[in-house]
Amino acid sequence: MRAATVGSVAPDDETEEPTVEVVNDDGDVRDELPEDLDISEFVGPYVFPNNNRRRVPGYLYLGIGVACIALWFATRDGDPVLVNGGILAAGIALVLIGLYHQVAGWNLDVDERDALVLATERVGFPVGHASAQLGWRGLRSRPTWRILLYSAENPPTRRGLVLVDGVDGEIVAWFTEDNPEDWSDLDGALGADATT
Secondary structure, eight states: OOEEEEOOOOOSSTTSOOOOEEEEOGGGOOOOOOGGGOGGGOOSOOOOOOGGGGHHHHHHHHHHHHHHHHHHHHHSSSOOSSOSHHHHHHHHHHHHHHHHHHHHOOOOOSOHHHHHHHHHHHHOSOEEEEEEEEEEETTTTEEEEEEEEEESSSSOSEEEEEEEETTTOOEEEEEEEEOOOOOTTOOSTTSGGGGO
């Protein structure tokens, strides 16, 4: 917002301060959505980044770690000021972290749509609403889709949770139950009148 100064007058008396009137022009105010929220620029479905991107920083950690260890070995016979046992410890730590990134950098071969199809086949009821979330399990951080499903009735009578392995599509665990949520006090499509 821009402020304009109008009528700044020099005082005749030095005890009197000049008066400044500020005029705010609302025509200068422009609200707009950020580019990433503008639906008119939508180009397709969101693609979840592949988990194997972890390998890139892993290579960097390995390279820097090996360089630190080589620097320590090259200067260990002398009495260097800047290269000491801390450089060796940092190099070993970086190599270990880099190796972990290589081991945990699984390739995400099963996307959320494939996981939803596998989960729907497992629960055995027609699915209405569903939600997918990617998590990681185990020490090696294996990617796993968590699929929450509701049956297709309105309101849904069944719900389920299915864990689908993101690498090979194996069903890790699953659970279904009658939907315990009570929507009878709601108006609209999910209310008590929706079923009659």
